[in-house]
Amino acid sequence: MEKNPMRRQLAIMRQALFDQGYLDEQFIQLEELQDDANPNFVEEVVTSYYRDSARLILKIEQALERKPFDFNKLDGYMHQFKGSSSSIGAKKVKAESTLFREHCNSGNGEGCVRAFQQLKQEYATLKKKLEAYFQLARQAGPMETACRPK
Amino acid sequence: MTMEEKMGGSNGEDGSKDRFPVGMRVLAVDDDPICLKVLENLLRKCQYHVSTTNQAITALKMLRENRNRYDMVISDVNMPDMDGFKLLELVGLEMDLPVIMLSAHSDTKLVMKGITHGACDYLLKPVRIEELKNIWQHVVRRKKPDSKDQINPPNQDKARRGTGEAGQTSTSSSDQKVNKKRKDQSEDEEEEGEDNEHENEDPSTQKKPRVVWSVELHRKFVAAVNQLGLDKAVPKKILDLMNVEGLTRENVASHLQKYRLYLKRLSSVATQQANMVAVLGSKDPSYLRMGSLDGFGDFRTLTGPGRLSSASLSSYQPGGMFGRLNSSAALSLRGISPRVIQPGHSQTLNNSINGLGNIQPAVLPSNQNQNGTLFQGIPTSIELNQLSQNKSTNHFGEFNRDNDPNVFGVATNFQDARVTVGSSSNSLSTASGNPLLLQANTQQTQYSGAFGNHSSLGVTSLNQESFDMDVCGSSNFLDHGRRNENWQGTVQPSNFSSSSLSTSEVFSCEQLPTNNLQENISWTRSHLSNSPIDLSSSMANSVRLEDSRGDVPSQVGLNNNVIQNIDYTAKQQWGDRRHNYNENLNHSFSRVDSLVSASGSMMDRSNALSTKATDVSLFSQLSSDAPYVFQHPEGEKSAFDTKLRSNEDFLFEQTKPHNGFSQNNFESLEDLMSSMIKPEQNNETPLIEGEFGFDAYTLGSCM
Numbered sequence: 021m022e023k024n025p026m027r028r029q030l031a032i033m034r035q036a037l038f039d040q041g042y043l044d045e046q047f048i049q050l051e052e053l054q055d056d057a058n059p060n061f062v063e064e065v066v067t068s069y070y071r072d073s074a075r076l077i078l079k080i081e082q083a084l085e086r087k088p089f090d091f092n093k094l095d096g097y098m099h100q101f102k103g104s105s106s107s108i109g110a111k112k113v114k115a116e117s118t119l120f121r122e123h124c125n126s127g128n129g130e131g132c133v134r135a136f137q138q139l140k141q142e143y144a145t146l147k148k149k150l151e152a153y154f155q156l157a158r159q160a161g162p163m164e165t166a167c168r169p170k
Numbered sequence: 171m172t173m174e175e176k177m178g179g180s181n182g183e184d185g186s187k188d189r190f191p192v193g194m195r196v197l198a199v200d201d202d203p204i205c206l207k208v209l210e211n212l213l214r215k216c217q218y219h220v221s222t223t224n225q226a227i228t229a230l231k232m233l234r235e236n237r238n239r240y241d242m243v244i245s246d247v248n249m250p251d252m253d254g255f256k257l258l259e260l261v262g263l264e265m266d267l268p269v270i271m272l273s274a275h276s277d278t279k280l281v282m283k284g285i286t287h288g289a290c291d292y293l294l295k296p297v298r299i300e301e302l303k304n305i306w307q308h309v310v311r312r313k314k315p316d317s318k319d320q321i322n323p324p325n326q327d328k329a330r331r332g333t334g335e336a337g338q339t340s341t342s343s344s345d346q347k348v349n350k351k352r353k354d355q356s357e358d359e360e361e362e363g364e365d366n367e368h369e370n371e372d373p374s375t376q377k378k379p380r381v382v383w384s385v386e387l388h389r390k391f392v393a394a395v396n397q398l399g400l401d402k403a404v405p406k407k408i409l410d411l412m413n414v415e416g417l418t419r420e421n422v423a424s425h426l427q428k429y430r431l432y433l434k435r436l437s438s439v440a441t442q443q444a445n446m447v448a449v450l451g452s453k454d455p456s457y458l459r460m461g462s463l464d465g466f467g468d469f470r471t472l473t474g475p476g477r478l479s480s481a482s483l484s485s486y487q488p489g490g491m492f493g494r495l496n497s498s499a500a501l502s503l504r505g506i507s508p509r510v511i512q513p514g515h516s517q518t519l520n521n522s523i524n525g526l527g528n529i530q531p532a533v534l535p536s537n538q539n540q541n542g543t544l545f546q547g548i549p550t551s552i553e554l555n556q557l558s559q560n561k562s563t564n565h566f567g568e569f570n571r572d573n574d575p576n577v578f579g580v581a582t583n584f585q586d587a588r589v590t591v592g593s594s595s596n597s598l599s600t601a602s603g604n605p606l607l608l609q610a611n612t613q614q615t616q617y618s619g620a621f622g623n624h625s626s627l628g629v630t631s632l633n634q635e636s637f638d639m640d641v642c643g644s645s646n647f648l649d650h651g652r653r654n655e656n657w658q659g660t661v662q663p664s665n666f667s668s669s670s671l672s673t674s675e676v677f678s679c680e681q682l683p684t685n686n687l688q689e690n691i692s693w694t695r696s697h698l699s700n701s702p703i704d705l706s707s708s709m710a711n712s713v714r715l716e717d718s719r720g721d722v723p724s725q726v727g728l729n730n731n732v733i734q735n736i737d738y739t740a741k742q743q744w745g746d747r748r749h750n751y752n753e754n755l756n757h758s759f760s761r762v763d764s765l766v767s768a769s770g771s772m773m774d775r776s777n778a779l780s781t782k783a784t785d786v787s788l789f790s791q792l793s794s795d796a797p798y799v800f801q802h803p804e805g806e807k808s809a810f811d812t813k814l815r816s817n818e819d820f821l822f823e824q825t826k827p828h829n830g831f832s833q834n835n836f837e838s839l840e841d842l843m844s845s846m847i848k849p850e851q852n853n854e855t856p857l858i859e860g861e862f863g864f865d866a867y868t869l870g871s872c873m
Binding site for chain 1: 201202203204205207208211212215246248273274275295296298299
């Protein structure tokens with residue numbers, strides 16, 4: 021009973037993430053992979069993502085501090101970053117990384133820097149939203165089991 | 171998603187035969203842990219049995235441990251330790267497993283690359299489960315070429331046409347062939363197509379047991395192909411020539427396909443790099459041996475030229491490998507190359523030589539260009555294009571000529587001797603390898619990289635037979651830059667399961683002469699007339715091996731580029747190898763020339779002997795000079811050197827007793843070669859396998 025509103029809230033939150041373009045269907049795929057055998061699959065994946073990609077972000081940042089830019093390396097990092105991001109369905113982040121790579125390819129250092137700033141922002145925003153989402157899901161989840169039907 | 175058991179479920183997949191595709195065993199490789207995890211779960215959801223690893227090298231190891239443990243491989247394209255394409259090739263050649271590429275890129279060029287490297291499919295990340303649900307079809311296609319007509323016919327037809335096979339519309343002859351054709355879009359498949367048609371009539375194999383292409387078998391195969399000429403090599407004829415019981419046309423056809431691919435790859439490889447090294451590294455110890463040997467051998471030869479530029483040393487390593495490859499693979503390739511090179515076949519040789527001559531110019535450029543195509547010898551595949559030279563001659567027969575350029579090119583760049591290695595690896599390649607080496611020396615970087623990479627690719631795949639793999643590997647090694655590294659990796663190619671080797675072998679032989687690309691090329695050319703090994707010719711042009719056996723010894727001093735000497739590889743595989751070395755030795759080209767000429771003449775002899783001698787001489791020369799780059803890409807040089815020395819000694823000693831070839835120089839070389847070749851396993855000198863090539867070189871250098 022209480023969880024209904026919570027569940028409902030969760031659903032709304034989730035839908036908003038999709039509607040606002042933060043997540044794409046890949047996220048749904050992840051959700052589908054979640055089952056009894058893997059009850060927290062999605063959260064696990066997302067958590068791993070943030071952990072691993074943080075390192076990449078750092079590397080990119082460091083690379084951007086060294087002038088002149090090593091576009092190849094930057095491109096390589098970003099390629100990898102893009103791969104991970106797309107695996108979890110991080111739509112906006114993925115878009116920003118594509119943009120970044122385009123700048124890399126054209127040797128546009130300025131563009132790279134700007135794109136990277138954007139990307140970091142999107143990345144951070146999504147992270148917050150997902151954290152909130154999972155928190156709610158955890159609350160809604162256990163509540164479900166904990167609440168014995170009355 | 172229910173994987174319905176299709177096609178009768180029990181297509182005999184190892185492992186869950188009855189419920190296939192359920193339980194299909196997939197190996198997933200991706201360096202990104204997130205993607206890997208997601209992929210793993212997706213696959214599990216499809217009811218496949220999944221193993222994962224985030225390193226390509228580990229993946230290879232797992233695959234090699236037990237070929238039958240996996241049904242399919244899914245691999246990412248961008249991986250830090252090894253290029254996904256390289257892994258793809260290796261797996262395809264060694265294990266004949268369907269490989270699916272994954273990438274976040276949807277670049278057309280990459281997709282094309284995947285296809286030409288033999289991928290069954292190319293998926294974009296993020297992967298969706300719907301796509302994964304159907305991947306089992308690739309496994310089925312491979313296993314049931316005939317019975318899976320239903321699936322394949324349309325594909326096959328398309329593939330056939332797509333590949334432009336000359337009217338091969340042998341549908342259904344083998345799905346895999348078809349698929350490959352499609353993917354490879356190589357003209358090579360034509361023959362297969364034809365064969366396929368025949369095979370259609372053949373009992374639709376129900377999942378024939380996988381044939382293991384041993385060195386011996388591959389050697390026969392290569393010999394048969396050589397005899398027929400790559401263009402005319404039809405599986406049926408090859409099968410008949412090989413005269414092996416239990417071997418079906420289908421087996422031959424698919425092996426031929428791979429071989430062709432390999433060759434092609436060799437010629438276009440040039441860019442594969444370092445991965446090969448990685449691959450090699452992980453490869454069997456045999457490779458290492460080879461590598462070391464090769465390196466050693468190369469070193470020897472190189473040492474002559476010694477100069478090979480440090481890089482070359484390392485690069486040579488692969489050369490060494492080639493030598494080894496040559497030994498094993500060379501044997502097989504030798505068949506090919508020797509043919510060509512053999513004086514008896516002089517025509518071919520001559521052609522090749524001429525080709526080489528032609529190549530020379532071409533070759534040279536290649537060196538510069540880095541045409542890793544060491545394999546010039548590897549005519550068909552390698553497309554010397556890289557060399558920008560005559561690449562066209564890539565054909566096997568021609569490889570002498572063209573190959574060399576590639577090889578040479580490679581060699582030159584190589585310095586790393588890889589080039590030679592690559593070429594030499596295949597015993598044949600040695601010849602070519604040498605040139606490359608020689609060339610490489612000059613160019614060094616350019617080619618080796620390109621070539622090296624390439625070769626390594628091929629080479630590695632060869633694994634099996636350590637054939638020429640070395641050679642191939644060497645070619646790959648050539649990656650100029652990588653040379654050293656590549657060698658390692660390339661060495662592995664020796665493992666090529668023979669398929670690769672053959673190609674490499676082929677190349678090497680021929681190439682050898684050309685390798686000298688720069689100088690060698692011209693030299694080798696002259697030289698080539700005798701035997702493909704012209705490598706030497708390039709070396710010293712002046713050296714003109716033509717039967718100047720006697721000269722050879724004296725000449726030896728000329729080219730460090732043992733390459734020349736190496737040319738004569740024709741006969742003996744090692745001859746080729748040696749050439750490779752010689753060639754690689756570029757440094758010692760001068761010496762080599764002399765040697766080469768000697769060898770050249772030797773080659774004519776059609777006895778490897780001559781080559782041997784030359785090689786030996788070359789080696790001696792080389793050894794003296796060149797820091798035998800060959801092998802030690804890693805820095806094993808020192809070891810290598812020692813090895814070289816020892817090899818040299820060995821060679822010399824060996825040569826004598828073995829061949830009894832009167833030519834002293836030659837004899838020793840030959841002996842060495844023979845000893846090397848034969849033992850493969852371990853003839854006295856570890857070199858033998860790969861070293862074979864070395865010996866030649868060392869011989870030369872010794873002298």
